[in-house]
Amino acid sequence: MSKISKEALNAINKKAGKNISESSVKKLASTVKPSTLQSEAELRRLIKQVSAMAKVPVTESTISEIIGAVKKSGMNPNNMEALMKLMLKK
Template identity: 90%
Template sequence: MSKISKEALNAINKKTGKHISEGSVKKLAGSVKPSTLQSEAELRKLIKQVSAMAKVPVSENTISEIIGAVKKSGMNPNNMEALMKLMLKK
């Protein structure tokens, strides 16, 4: 995976109020495949992993909203930065 922009990493850290390393984000992002965004179960798992990494609880309702937004967006599954920005809006 290419280097995560400082803007995206800063946004993650600001939103969570915690320091999350670039390495942690890269490791998680490296496990994501294009099919992850096509499968609701896999997407749900990814959201929970991000939540655990950031130590920020995410309600089932919010998870459902994120899944709906990802599906509606037609987002390129290879663009993890766009996915992170979408999740930060929730």
């Protein structure tokens, strides 16, 4: 994965209220494949991993909203920055 933009990393840290390292985000992002965004179970797993990494609890209703937004957006599964921005809106 290429370098994560400072803007995206700052947004993650601001939203989480914690200091999450670029290497942690890259490590998690490296596990995401295009098929991850096509599978509801994989999306749920990813959202829960992000939640655990940020130490921010996410309700089942919020997880369902994020999954719906990802599926509705038709975003490019290779664009992790767009996925992070989408998740930060929730």
